[in-house]
Amino acid sequence: MVALVVFLVFSVLTLLAAIRVVTAQCIFHSALWLIGAFFGIAVLYMLLASPFMVGIQLFITIGGVAVLTGIAMMVTKGMVQWDQQRVHHAWSAAIMALLLFLVLVWMTLELPLSDTPLPVREGELALLGAALVAPDGYLLPFQIVSVILLVVLLGALYLGKDR
Amino acid sequence: MIGANVLLRVLGACALAAVLLIMAHFLIWSSRKVMGRMQDRRGPTNAGPFALLQSFADTMKLMTKAWSVPEGADRGVFIAAPIMMIFLALTVWAVVPLGSRGLQVVDLEVGAFYVVAVSSLAPVSMMMAGGASRSPGNEVGAYRAVSRVISYKIPQMLGMLVPVLLSGSMALQKIILAQRVPYVLSVPLAALVFLLASAAEIGRVPFALPEAGSEIVPGYVTPYSGMLFSGFYLAQFINHFTLSVVFSILFLGGWQGPWAMEIPLLGVVWLFAKAFLVFNLIVLGWAGLPRLRLDQALAFNWKGLVPLGMVILLAVAFVDKGMAGMGITSAWTRRAGLLAANGVIGMAVVALLVRVEHARRHSRGRYAIRGQ
Numbered sequence: 001m002v003a004l005v006v007f008l009v010f011s012v013l014t015l016l017a018a019i020r021v022v023t024a025q026c027i028f029h030s031a032l033w034l035i036g037a038f039f040g041i042a043v044l045y046m047l048l049a050s051p052f053m054v055g056i057q058l059f060i061t062i063g064g065v066a067v068l069t070g071i072a073m074m075v076t077k078g079m080v081q082w083d084q085q086r087v088h089h090a091w092s093a094a095i096m097a098l099l100l101f102l103v104l105v106w107m108t109l110e111l112p113l114s115d116t117p118l119p120v121r122e123g124e125l126a127l128l129g130a131a132l133v134a135p136d137g138y139l140l141p142f143q144i145v146s147v148i149l150l151v152v153l154l155g156a157l158y159l160g161k162d163r
Numbered sequence: 164m165i166g167a168n169v170l171l172r173v174l175g176a177c178a179l180a181a182v183l184l185i186m187a188h189f190l191i192w193s194s195r196k197v198m199g200r201m202q203d204r205r206g207p208t209n210a211g212p213f214a215l216l217q218s219f220a221d222t223m224k225l226m227t228k229a230w231s232v233p234e235g236a237d238r239g240v241f242i243a244a245p246i247m248m249i250f251l252a253l254t255v256w257a258v259v260p261l262g263s264r265g266l267q268v269v270d271l272e273v274g275a276f277y278v279v280a281v282s283s284l285a286p287v288s289m290m291m292a293g294g295a296s297r298s299p300g301n302e303v304g305a306y307r308a309v310s311r312v313i314s315y316k317i318p319q320m321l322g323m324l325v326p327v328l329l330s331g332s333m334a335l336q337k338i339i340l341a342q343r344v345p346y347v348l349s350v351p352l353a354a355l356v357f358l359l360a361s362a363a364e365i366g367r368v369p370f371a372l373p374e375a376g377s378e379i380v381p382g383y384v385t386p387y388s389g390m391l392f393s394g395f396y397l398a399q400f401i402n403h404f405t406l407s408v409v410f411s412i413l414f415l416g417g418w419q420g421p422w423a424m425e426i427p428l429l430g431v432v433w434l435f436a437k438a439f440l441v442f443n444l445i446v447l448g449w450a451g452l453p454r455l456r457l458d459q460a461l462a463f464n465w466k467g468l469v470p471l472g473m474v475i476l477l478a479v480a481f482v483d484k485g486m487a488g489m490g491i492t493s494a495w496t497r498r499a500g501l502l503a504a505n506g507v508i509g510m511a512v513v514a515l516l517v518r519v520e521h522a523r524r525h526s527r528g529r530y531a532i533r534g535q
Contacts, residue, residue, distance in 0.1 A: 002169055028294055032240065035287055051271040055280040063283035063313075070290045071309060074302055125272050125333065 007047055014040030022093075028073055035066045049120045052128065176268060180253050187400045188218035193439075194400075194446045201450040222393065230389030237295040244292035245387065245394025251288065252401040255281050259408055260336045261434060262418050262427030267336065274335035275323050278409055279316065282364060282402070286312050292395075293383040304382025307457050311370065314464045315363040321472030322357025325350050325479050326413040329501075339417035343494065347414040349501040350479055352509055354414040356472045361406040362445050363460065366399060369452040370460050407441035408434065415441070471512060478504050 017036040024030045042057040121127070131137040192207075192215060199206025207214035232238050258274040260267040271277050286309040293305020327333050329350070330341035347354045363370035384395050411417060415437045418430030455463065482504045486497050 026237075028237075029240070032287075032291065051273045051277065055273050055276040059276070059280035059283050062287065063280065063316075067286045067290065067309065067313070070287070070294070071306065074290065074294050075306070 003047055007044065010040050010043045010047075014044070028070070031066060031070045031073060034069075035062055038062045038066060050124075052125055172268070176257075179256055179268070183253060183256065183401055183404075184397065186404070187397050188222065190400050190404055190442065191218045191221070194442070194449075197443055197446050198450040201447060225389055225393040225396075228389040230387070230391050233296050233298065233386050236297050236386070240291050240295035241386075242391065244288045244295060245391045245398070247288040247291065248285065248398035249394050249401070251281060251284050252398040252405065255405050255409075258335055259405075259412070260339060260418065262430035263424050264427045266418075266427050266431065270334055270336050273333045275327055275333045275338065275409075275413065278335075279320055279323060282406075283313070283316055285364075285402075289383055292387070296383075296386045298386070301383045301385055304385070308366070308382060311366070311457065311460060312364055314461055315360045315370075315468070317360075318356050318464065318468035318472040319360035319364055321469070321476050322353050322360055323413060324476055325353035325357075328476070328480055329483065335412050335417070339412055339419060342416045342419065344498060345414060345416040349498040350414075350475070350505055351502075352471070352505045353475045353479065354410070356468055356475060357413065358410060358441070358444070360464075360468055360472075361410065362448060363464070365402040365406055367403060367445050367449050369448060369455045403445065404438060404442055407438040407445065410441050411437040471508075474508060475505070478508055 014037050017033045017040060020033040021030045021037060024033055038057060038061050042054045042062075045051075045053040045057055132142050133139055195217070196206040196214070207217040210216040210220045232241050255278050257268040258271050258277050260270065289305045289308045289312070293302045293308075296302075326338050326342075326346050329346060330338045332338065332341075384392065387395060411434060417437075418427075418434040420429065420433030420436075423430040423433055479501060482500055483497065486500050491497060491500070
C-alpha cells in the first residue's frame with residue numbers, strides 16, 4: 001500500500017521532471033531537471049528491491065553522465081544561451097517520442113508478466129558478482145567492456161595532452 | 164498499522180536529521196577549540212563557559228545576516244544548491260548502523276556502495292552553485308572542486324573495497340560484525356588510503372582548494388552569504404563527521420565495544436567516540452598542514468593514491484585468498500599475513516618516495532628545487 005503511494009508520487013515527479021527537461025528555457029536547467037528525473041528513477045529502482053541499481057544509478061548516471069554533461073555545458077561557452085532557447089523541429093520530435101512510447105507500451109503488453117511480484121532473493125549481489133566473473137557467465141563481455149574503457153581512457157589522454 | 168509504522172520511520176529519520184544538525188554545532192565548536200590548542204592558542208573563549216555557545220551565536224548571526232542573489236544570476240538554482248548539499252550530507256545517514264539492533268534506517272545490501280554513490284552527487288550541487296551565479300570566477304571554482312571530488316572518489320572506493328573484500332559483504336552491519344579485530348590493525352594502508360581520499364572528498368585542508376577559508380575568493384561559495392552560506396558550511400561539517408563515522412564502521416569496528424551487543428544505545432556511544440577520534444585526526448591535518456594547490460592535489464591522487472589503492476586491493480585479495488587456499492584458518496595468522504603484506508607495500512612506497520625526492524633534488528629539469 002505504502003509502496004503504491006510512493007510509486008505513484010515518484011512516478012509523477014519523474015514524469016514532471018522529464019517534461020521540464022524538454023520544456024526548460026535554458027539548457028543548463030534541462031540538465032538539472034534530467035538529474036531530478038534520474039533521481040526519481042533511482043527511487044523506483046528502490047521500490048523494485050534492487051539497491052544495487054540504486055547505487056549504480058546515483059553513482060554512474062547522475063554522478064558520471066549528468067555531471068559531465070553539466071560541465072561540458074558550462075565549459076563550452078558558445079553553446080549555452082542562458083536566456084532563450086528555441087527548440088527546432090519540436091513537433092517532429094514530439095511525434096517520434098509518441099511513436100516510441102507506443103512501441104514500448106506494445107512491447108510491455110506482449111511480455112508474459114504475471115500479476116504477482118517476483119520473490120526477492122537474498123544474496124543477489126553475490127550472484128551478480130559471480131555471474132560477472134564466471135567463464136560460462138558474463139566474463140567475456142565484462143573483459144571486452146574493460147578493454148573498451150581502456151581505449152576511451154587512452155583516447156581522452158591523447159586528446160588532452162599538451163602539444 | 165502500516166500507517167503507524169511509516170509514521171514512526173519518518174519521525175525517526177527527522178529525529179536523526181535534527182540530532183545531526185545540532186551535533187554539527189558542537190563539532191564546529193570542538194574543531195575550533197582543538198585546532199586552537201594544536202596551534203598553541205585557546206580558540207574561542209567568550210560565548211558561554213568554554214565558549215560552548217559560540218556555534219549557536221554564529222548560527223544566530225548567519226540566520227539574521229542579509230543574503231542576496233547576484234544580479235543576473237539564476238535565482239532558483241542559486242538557492243537550491245546549498246539545500247541540495249545539506250540534503251546529500253544527511254541522506255548518507257540512511258544506511259549507517261548506530262547500534263547492534265534496530266538503530267539503522269535501512270540495512271541496504273550495498274550500504275558501503277550507497278555511501279560512496281550518494282556522496283558522489285556533491286559535484287551536482289557544486290556545479291549548480293558555480294553555474295547559477297553566472298560569474299566566471301565562481302564557475303572555475305566549481306570546476307576545480309568538481310575535479311577534486313571526482314578524482315578522489317576512485318581511491319575512496321578502492322579503500323572502501325578492502326573491508327568489503329575481507330568481510331564478504333557491502334552491507335555496513337555485516338562489515339561491522341565481521342570485525343572481531345578492527346580492520347585498521349590488519350590493513351592499515353587501506354585505511355590510510357580511504358582516510359586521505361575522504362579528507363580530500365569533503366574538502367578539508369590540505370585539500371581545501373576552492374572553499375579555502377583563508378583565501379579571499381572561496382571559489383563557488385563566494386556569492387553566498389547568510390543562511391545560504393551556512394548551508395554549505397554545515398554540510399561540510401556534517402560530511403566531515405559522516406566520513407569519520409563511515410571510516411569507523413569500515414576500519415575501526417563501528418559500534419562494537421564493551422556491552423554494545425546487549426545494549427544497542429551503548430553502540431551509539433562507542434561509534435560516535437571512535438568517529439570523534441577520526442574527526443580530530445582530520446582536524447590535525449587541517450590545523451597543521453598547508454594547503455595543496457589543485458595540480459599538486461590531483462597529482463597526489465593520480466600518481467599516488469590511485470596506484471597505491473589498486474596495489475593494496477590486489478595485494479589484500481591475493482594474500483587473503485592465498486592464505487585461505489593454503490588452508491590457513493587461524494584468524495590471527497591471516498591478520499598477521501595481511502599486516503605483513505601492508506608493511507611490505509608501505510616500506511616499498513616509502514623507498515619509492517625517497518628515491519623520487521632524491522631524483523627531484525638532483526635533476527635539472529622541471530621538478531628541480533632551485534638553490535639546492
